Amino acid sequence: MSHAATSRSRGDHLRLVWPQWQGAGAAVVKELAPEFPHDVARRGYTVGTKVLEAVLPPHDGPTAAVPVTLSDDGLEERDGVEAKTVILKQLANALETIRDHDPARITTLGGECAVSVAPFTELARRYGDDLAVIWIDSHPDIGTPDSAYKGYHAMAAATRAMAALRTSARAAHEAMRCLVTMWKAANLSSEGMPSGLSCGVKSFSRCHHPMCGSVRYPLSCGRAKSSA
Structure with missing residues (x-):
């Protein structure tokens, strides 16, 4: 049974x-909305x-609402990611809801940028290598816990690219090529580029991105010091 409230049609x-x-x-949030009380601005x-x-x-069509708590539960930082505990819980609920409906199309009403991770995850599971994502945003969202722009919302695209590396060597190459392109398009210096963001690395290493876990794949996602 899904953890989300739904009106259902497969x-x-x-x-x-x-x-x-x-x-x-x-x-x-504090920097962008200093005129509001911080607890109000975050929410x-x-x-x-x-x-929306x-x-x-x-x-x-069917509508499903992913439960989101307004409490401070799970907001503590883990592995360099703020609110990792509650984010993972809500992400799991969203994925369960999507798979329960098995929809042909998904429109997501968020929410910060990380709400895109669930529908893109399902698309990647369904289509594998035969998938292209067009990411239109004022930020590339390819950050790591060491990036200056903080929060999991700034890691959304990076999280999906890292997860794609689990599927095949082709997916690994394409994910890295896209991340390098996005990094350069954001006018970031090569010195600030996370280590491992280069196509053609042959050796296997472990991904230590905190939202991926430790998974063997051809390229390192590079949780390295970044000036981004």
């Missing part, structure tokens, strides 16, 4: 309502979800 267009706020770094991403629900046309 194989259709799923609207996933996921007002996750915990992925935004506390320091980033401001939930307002964005409500706005209000302005979008009625949805004629």
Whole structure:
């Protein structure tokens, strides 16, 4: 049984309502919204979800809401990732909901950028190498815990690319090529590029990105000191 509240119809267009706020770094929120009390500002991403629900046309397919706590439970930093405990719990619930519906299409109403991880994870599981993702954002979201732009929301694209490395050598090469391209497009110096972000590395190493776990694959995701 799914942990999310759902109105259900299989194989259709799923609207996933996921007002996750915990992925935004506390320091980033404080800098961007100093005029609000910090606890209020951090939870401001939930307002964005409500706005999207209000302005979008009625949805004629199934809708599922991923439960998101507004409490401070699970906000402590683990492995360099703020709120890792609660983020992983909510991510698991979202993935379970998506797989329960088995939708043909997904529209996700968030929430900070990390809400994209669940639908992209399901697409990668379903299509494997035959998948392309167009990422349009003011930030590349290819960070690590050592990047200056804090929070799991800044690691969303990197997390998906790292997980893709588990599937095949081709996926590994494409993921690394895309990350290098995104890094350069963001006008970041090569000195700030995480180690391992280069195509053509042949030896196997372990991924120590905190949201991947320790997994053997051809390239290191490079949890290294970054000036990004």
